[in-house]
Amino acid sequence: MRGSLEPVSMEPLLTAGLRAALVFILLLLAAGTSEHDLYLSFCGTWRHDSGALSLIVNLSTGCSEISISAGQSSLSIDGQITAGCSRSEVIPLKQLGLESQEETRFCLYWEPLLDQLKLQVGGKNLSLCWPRSVQGLCCTDLSNSGKAPVAIYGITDGTIKNDLFTHETLEAYKFIGESTDCKSLCDQQSRGSTHVNVEPAVGNVEHLCAHSSEVDMKEGFRGHNVTAAATKGVPAESSTTVHLPPALKTAATKTSKVVCTFFNNNSLFQEGHKENRLFNEVVGITVENEVIANLSEPITIDFHHDVIPQLHSKKCVSWDTRKDPLQVNWLADGCETRQKGAKHTECLCNHLTYFSVLVQMEPRPVRHLLALTAITSLGCAVSVISCVAVFIFLCRKSRRCKEQSIPIHMGLAVSLGLLNLLFFFTGVLANVGGERLCVWVGAGLHYTLLSSFTWMGVEVFHTFWMVHVVFSPSPKACVWNLVGFALPALPVFILAAVGDIYGVREVVPSDDVSNPYRMCWMKDTPKALLAHYFTNMTAVAVLVISGLVMLFLVYRKIRIRDEWRQNRVAFLSIWGLSCLYGTSWGLTFLDFGPLSDVILFLSCVLNAFQGFFLMLRFYMLAWMRKQAGGSALGSTSTGSTRQHMLQAPEKS
Numbered sequence: 001m002r003g004s005l006e007p008v009s010m011e012p013l014l015t016a017g018l019r020a021a022l023v024f025i026l027l028l029l030a031a032g033t034s035e036h037d038l039y040l041s042f043c044g045t046w047r048h049d050s051g052a053l054s055l056i057v058n059l060s061t062g063c064s065e066i067s068i069s070a071g072q073s074s075l076s077i078d079g080q081i082t083a084g085c086s087r088s089e090v091i092p093l094k095q096l097g098l099e100s101q102e103e104t105r106f107c108l109y110w111e112p113l114l115d116q117l118k119l120q121v122g123g124k125n126l127s128l129c130w131p132r133s134v135q136g137l138c139c140t141d142l143s144n145s146g147k148a149p150v151a152i153y154g155i156t157d158g159t160i161k162n163d164l165f166t167h168e169t170l171e172a173y174k175f176i177g178e179s180t181d182c183k184s185l186c187d188q189q190s191r192g193s194t195h196v197n198v199e200p201a202v203g204n205v206e207h208l209c210a211h212s213s214e215v216d217m218k219e220g221f222r223g224h225n226v227t228a229a230a231t232k233g234v235p236a237e238s239s240t241t242v243h244l245p246p247a248l249k250t251a252a253t254k255t256s257k258v259v260c261t262f263f264n265n266n267s268l269f270q271e272g273h274k275e276n277r278l279f280n281e282v283v284g285i286t287v288e289n290e291v292i293a294n295l296s297e298p299i300t301i302d303f304h305h306d307v308i309p310q311l312h313s314k315k316c317v318s319w320d321t322r323k324d325p326l327q328v329n330w331l332a333d334g335c336e337t338r339q340k341g342a343k344h345t346e347c348l349c350n351h352l353t354y355f356s357v358l359v360q361m362e363p364r365p366v367r368h369l370l371a372l373t374a375i376t377s378l379g380c381a382v383s384v385i386s387c388v389a390v391f392i393f394l395c396r397k398s399r400r401c402k403e404q405s406i407p408i409h410m411g412l413a414v415s416l417g418l419l420n421l422l423f424f425f426t427g428v429l430a431n432v433g434g435e436r437l438c439v440w441v442g443a444g445l446h447y448t449l450l451s452s453f454t455w456m457g458v459e460v461f462h463t464f465w466m467v468h469v470v471f472s473p474s475p476k477a478c479v480w481n482l483v484g485f486a487l488p489a490l491p492v493f494i495l496a497a498v499g500d501i502y503g504v505r506e507v508v509p510s511d512d513v514s515n516p517y518r519m520c521w522m523k524d525t526p527k528a529l530l531a532h533y534f535t536n537m538t539a540v541a542v543l544v545i546s547g548l549v550m551l552f553l554v555y556r557k558i559r560i561r562d563e564w565r566q567n568r569v570a571f572l573s574i575w576g577l578s579c580l581y582g583t584s585w586g587l588t589f590l591d592f593g594p595l596s597d598v599i600l601f602l603s604c605v606l607n608a609f610q611g612f613f614l615m616l617r618f619y620m621l622a623w624m625r626k627q628a629g630g631s632a633l634g635s636t637s638t639g640s641t642r643q644h645m646l647q648a649p650e651k652s
Contacts, residue, residue: 038111038112038113038140038141038185039109039110039111039112040066040108040109040110040142040160040161040175041107041108041109041110041160041161041162042068042107042108042158042159042160042173042175043105043106043107043108043158043159044068044105044106044107044155044156044157044158044159044173045103045104045105045106045155045156045157046070046075046103046104046105046106046121046154046155047070047102047103047152047153047154047155047156047169048070048071048072048073048075048102048103048104048153049072049073049102049153050101050102051073052073052092052094053073053074053075053092053093053094053104054073054074054075054090054091054092054093055074055075055076055077055090055091055093055119055121055126056074056075056076056077056078056090056091057076057077057078057087057088057089057090057091057128058076058077058078058079058087058088059077059078059079059080059081059082059085059086059087059088059117059128059129060079060080060082060086060088061080061082061083061084061085061086062080062081062082062139063080063081063137063138063139063177063178063179064079064080064081064176064177065079065080065081065145065174065175065176065177066078066079066080066081066110066142066174066175066177067079067172067173067174067175068108068155068172068173068174069148069154069155069171069172069173070153070154070155070171070172071153071154071171072153075104075106075121077108077117077119077128079175081110081112081117081139081142081177082115082117082129082139083112083115083132083134083136083137083138083139083182084115084132084134085115085117085128085129085130085132087128087129091126091326093121093122096122096124096126096326096327104121104122105121105122106119106120106121106122107119107120108120110142111131112134112138112139112140112180112182113134113138113182113185113186113209113210114131114132114133114134114209114210114263115129115131115132115134115138116129116130116131116132116268117129118268124327125268125327125328126326126327127268127325127326127327127328128326130321131210131263131268131284132210132212132261132284133209133210133211133212133259133261134182134183134210136181136182136183137179137180137181137182138179138180138182138185139177139178139179139180140177140178140180140185141177141178141180142175142176142177143175143176143177144160144165144173144174144175145174145175145176146174147166147170148170148171148172148173148174149170149171150168150169150170150171151169151170151171152169153169154169154170154171154172155169155170155171155172155173156168156169156170158170158173182209185209186209210261210262210263210264210284211228211261211262212259212260212261212262213226213259213260214257214258214259214260215244215257215258215259215260216256216257217244217248217249217252217256217257217258218256221246221248221249221256222246223243223244223245223246224243224244225241225242225243225244226241226242226243226244226260227239227240227241227242228240228241228262228281238304239304240262240281240283240301240302240303240304241301241302242260242283242285242299242300242301242302243299243300243301243302244258244260244285244299245295245297245298245299245300246297247295247296247297248287248292248295248297248299250296251292251295252287252290252292253290254287254288254289254290255287255288255289255290257287257288258285258286258287258352259284259285259286259287259288260283260284260285261283261284261285261286262281262282262283263281263282263283263284264280264281264282265280268328269282269319269328269354269356276358276359276360277358277359278317278330278356278357278358278359279303279305279356279357279358279359281303281305281356282354282355282356283301283354283355283356284353284354284355285299285352285353285355286352286353287352291322291352292351292352293334293350293351293352294350294351295350295351298336298348298349298350299348299349299350299352300346300347300348301316301346301347301349301355302340302344302345302346302347303344303345303346303347303356303357304343304344305343305344305345305357306343307342307343308342308359312359312360313359313360313508313516314337314339314345314357314358314359314360315332315335315337315357315358315506315516316332316335316336316337316345316347316348316349316355316356316357316358317330317331317332317335317355317356317357317358318330318331318333318334318335318349318351318353318354318355318356319331319353319354320333320351320353321353321354322353330356330358332358333434333435334349334350334351335347335348335349335350335355336348336349337357345357360508366507366508366509367509367597367600368597368600368601369507369509369517370509371601372600372601372604373427373517375601375604375605375608376423376604376608377424378608379420379604379605379607379608379609379610379612380420380421380423380424380608381420381424382609382611382612383416383417383420383608383609383610383611383612384417384420384421384424384611385611386611386612386614386615387413387414387416387417387420387611387614387615388417389615390409390413390611390614390615390618391410391413391414391417393618394406394409394410394413394618395410398410404462404474405462407477407480407481408455408458408459408462408480408484409459409618411455411458411480411481411484411485412452412455412456412458412459412484412614413611413614415448415451415452415454415455415484415485416452416455416610416611416614417611418448418451419445419448419449419451419452420608420610420611422441422444422445422448423445426441426445426519426520426521427517427518427519429441429520430504430505430518430519430520431518433520434504435503435504437520438502438503438504438520438521439496439502439503440502441502441520442501442502442503442505442520442521442522443492443495443496443502445520445521446492446495446502446521446522446535446536447488447489447492449536450488450491450492450535450536450539451484451485451488453488453539453540453543453582453585454483454484454487454488454539455484456543456547456582457542457543457546457582458480458483458484459582460543460546460547460550460582461546462474463550463554464550464553491535495531495535498527498531500523500525500527500528501522501523501527501528501531502520502521502522502523502528503520503522503523504518504519504520504523505518505519505520505521505522505523505524506518506524507519537588540585540586540588540589541589543582543585543586544582544583544585544586544589546582547582547583548583584603584606584607584610585603585607587599587602587603587606588603
């Protein structure tokens, strides 16, 4: 009887044991995978009207929920999930260059360990909450609270972490979060714990958490060094170091505490750079509720990095969140770069914000830059003097005769002289005046260049007129002045109104990429490059083609004349120099291949000394008139000389 009861009593014991073992295994698996689901990645398509659109942001600190809602004309981000970021504003999307189409794709990314909230809308990346170091609680485990009502205008194709929620168009999505100890999560991450799901919302990173250090600038503050090694556990000699100068204490009037935050591999900072790459290390330096700028003694930041090839230039940059609060924009303003070694770059900056080093990934150095700069400076100085001499010569000549071509020559001499004068001083003005002065100087340099091209074109047209319209008077001087001086101002005014075209331009030499040549000109941006091709390169192409056509027509017209046969070399020199005014700029299109260095030097010499060639041309004309005496060649007018040579031979 006992033997028949034993199997019955063992069955529930085995079942309970199996259940306990199964629960234990599930707990182990859960502990080994993810305890906290940190980030939020939500994407959708905003269906709206085709009118003016706006972004409504209303964020406050705490941890409750965040709502993403959309309507006919506005997209709203409203909630309480941040640790230290508060923001309430209405942003017209038109000012960001977003088109008012009927559908706009957007994504919202939340990184609680950095208190960072980013919105991608219409291809633009907007930083709603800047990254920072979170020392207390943060809002994690954001979960969808349910399905909102269906609407005509709203969010369609909503996806949460790449998982489709619904194809329907909903009015809003709401996510509820849970408060978590961020410091313990960062400690677990730094120890390599598997209990934290730290897969980022916007890219792969090695160290998601930022580390900060607070410095109290007490009375008698004499400076302080803050090293990332103290918080990140890396060797001090290879870590980023910040030196806070005593001048910072004087500049900070409201508080004595400054916070240095060290970021590593944050994808937000890398946005917007195709030809450049930012260092993985970014330093943020802030004083609460104060804007610190123009320090009498700069802040020093030492970045240690791997060896970077010399062809790739490096420069210290900063993101000024006051000027660009929504979009990351790295600028070199207010920072000086010093190369301390192959693995050490020192930045000296006179303000507080985010700092890093920008590396040019596609090297575009200029070979022989020092020699080319010396030739250009000499040529510009000689050309300025030559243009002044030509202008004085033409003024005196205009009193003796009323030659139609004199106002044209004078216009060319004035525009060419101003062009060479500005170009001679552009390097000095860029280093002394900075970005603000360079906007005006760059615009002036562009105007004088276009004006010179225009007067060269007028020279070509006037010569064509003398060849084919011999007996008709050419347009009056006031017409030429209007064309030569007023017409070039039109594109310059338009580009200046567009903005972000003119400023400091850095030309990198091949032998020392860390020491670029600064000049005032059009910026090295896609918008400025497009303006350069539409204005300068188009003008050069038209000028060169018209000059070559003019020379060919003149040659065909005068090659059968007796005067041409008798003075072949002299007239070839005159017409060659006349054609040189425009065609020498055509060498710009030949700057490639094995002869690029030769073409570059030849173009530099011909264009820099163009004013001297202009003076040489008039000297040769005066000398030929003196040698020819009373012949046709010795006419008092170059225009009458041409007319005499181009007249049809008399019939017998």
